[in-house]
Amino acid sequence: MPLSHRVPDLSSLEMLLAVARLGSLGKAAGEAGISQPAASARIRVMETQIGAGLLERSPNGSRLTAAGALVAGWAARVLEAAEALDAGIEVLRGEREDRLRVAAGQTVAECLLPGWLVGLRAERPDTFVSLSADNSRAVAEKVLRGEVDLGFVESATVPPGLDAAVVARDELVVVAAPQHAWARRSRVRPAELAAARLVLREPGSGARQVLAGVLAPYGGLAGPLLELSSSTAVKAAAVCGAGPAVLSRLVVEEELRARRLVAVDIAGVDLGRALRAVWPTGHRPRGPARDLLSTARRAARADPGRPARALRVGTRPDATPSR
Structure with a gap:
C-alpha cells in the first residue's frame, strides 16, 4: 500500500538526525549546505506532518523532544535502509555500464x-x-x-x-x-x-x-x-x-x-x-x-560523401570517440 502523507522525506529525516548529533539547528543547516531558515522550515513541515513537536529551541542550541527522539530512532533505520538501496542501485548501474546488448x-x-x-x-x-x-x-x-x-x-x-x-x-x-x-x-x-x-x-x-x-x-x-x-x-x-x-x-x-x-x-x-x-x-x-x-x-x-566501407576485425575506425 502507498506510504501515508505523514511520512517525511529523507532529507528532512537527515536534518533531524543532524540536529540530534550536533545539538544545533544552525550547525545542521551548515553541514547540509542550506540556510538556517530553510532548515527550520524543513523541521516545521515535518512537525506538521507528524503532528508533534520534535525540537526544543533555545539560545544555547536545539535538542530533541521525547517525540523527536522516537522519530530520530525510527529515522536512523529508514536512512540505513535507504543507503542500502542506493548502494544496490549503484551496483546495478555499474553492471549495466559493463555490458552492452546489440x-x-x-x-x-x-x-x-x-x-x-x-x-x-x-x-x-x-x-x-x-x-x-x-x-x-x-x-x-x-x-x-x-x-x-x-x-x-x-x-x-x-x-x-x-x-x-x-x-x-x-x-x-x-x-x-x-x-x-x-x-x-x-x-x-x-x-x-x-x-x-x-x-x-x-x-x-x-x-x-x-x-x-x-x-x-x-x-x-x-x-x-x-x-x-x-x-x-x-x-x-x-x-x-x-x-x-x-x-x-x-x-x-x-x-x-x-x-x-x-x-x-x-x-x-x-x-x-x-x-x-x-x-x-x-x-x-x-x-x-x-x-x-x-x-x-x-x-x-x-567520409560522408561515400557509401560505408567494410571494417574488418583488427582494424580501427576512421575516428576513435573521445569523452
Whole structure:
C-alpha cells in the first residue's frame, strides 16, 4: 500500500538526525549546505506532518523532544535502509555500464560493427558486448521488447515506437555469376529485374524491403528463385550460378574484385539506402550504447560523401570517440 502523507522525506529525516548529533539547528543547516531558515522550515513541515513537536529551541542550541527522539530512532533505520538501496542501485548501474546488448542487420553486423566495436573497446575496455545478427524486422522487435540496448537496421523505414539516427550510407548491387547472361549486358531494365526470379533474403530483411520498394512501380518483386536466411548464403548461391542476387556492396566487394561476381547496371534505379541505429522512442542511448552510437556516427562523418566501407576485425575506425 502507498506510504501515508505523514511520512517525511529523507532529507528532512537527515536534518533531524543532524540536529540530534550536533545539538544545533544552525550547525545542521551548515553541514547540509542550506540556510538556517530553510532548515527550520524543513523541521516545521515535518512537525506538521507528524503532528508533534520534535525540537526544543533555545539560545544555547536545539535538542530533541521525547517525540523527536522516537522519530530520530525510527529515522536512523529508514536512512540505513535507504543507503542500502542506493548502494544496490549503484551496483546495478555499474553492471549495466559493463555490458552492452546489440542487435544488428547482417550487413552491419558482419561488415561495419567489428570496426566500431574496436573503437568502443579502446574507450571502454571492460565493457562486455553481446551481438546478435538478424534481419531488420527481428532487430526492431528486439529493441521494442527491451531485449537489447541498441539496434541497427537496414530497412527503408523505421517501425513506430523507435527513434533512429543514420549511421552509414550503403548501396545495394545486383550481381550475377560471370557466365550469366546479365553479366554480358551493359544494362538491365527495371521491369526485367522486377520480373526475374532472384536469389533473395527472407521477408523481413532490409535489402529485400528496399528492393521491393524500388521495384513497386514496375510490378514489384517476382517470386524468388531461392529464399535464404543469410547474406553469405545468398552470395554463395549467386557465385555458384544459381541466379542473380541483390546484396550490399559491402558484402560482395571481394567477389567483385576477384570477378567471381559481376555487378549488373540497372537503368535509372537508385539502390542506395541508409543504415540506422534505433532505440525506443524517448529513451536516448546511455553509457556504452551511447558511446557505440557516437563511434558509428563519427565514422560516417569522416567520409560522408561515400557509401560505408567494410571494417574488418583488427582494424580501427576512421575516428576513435573521445569523452
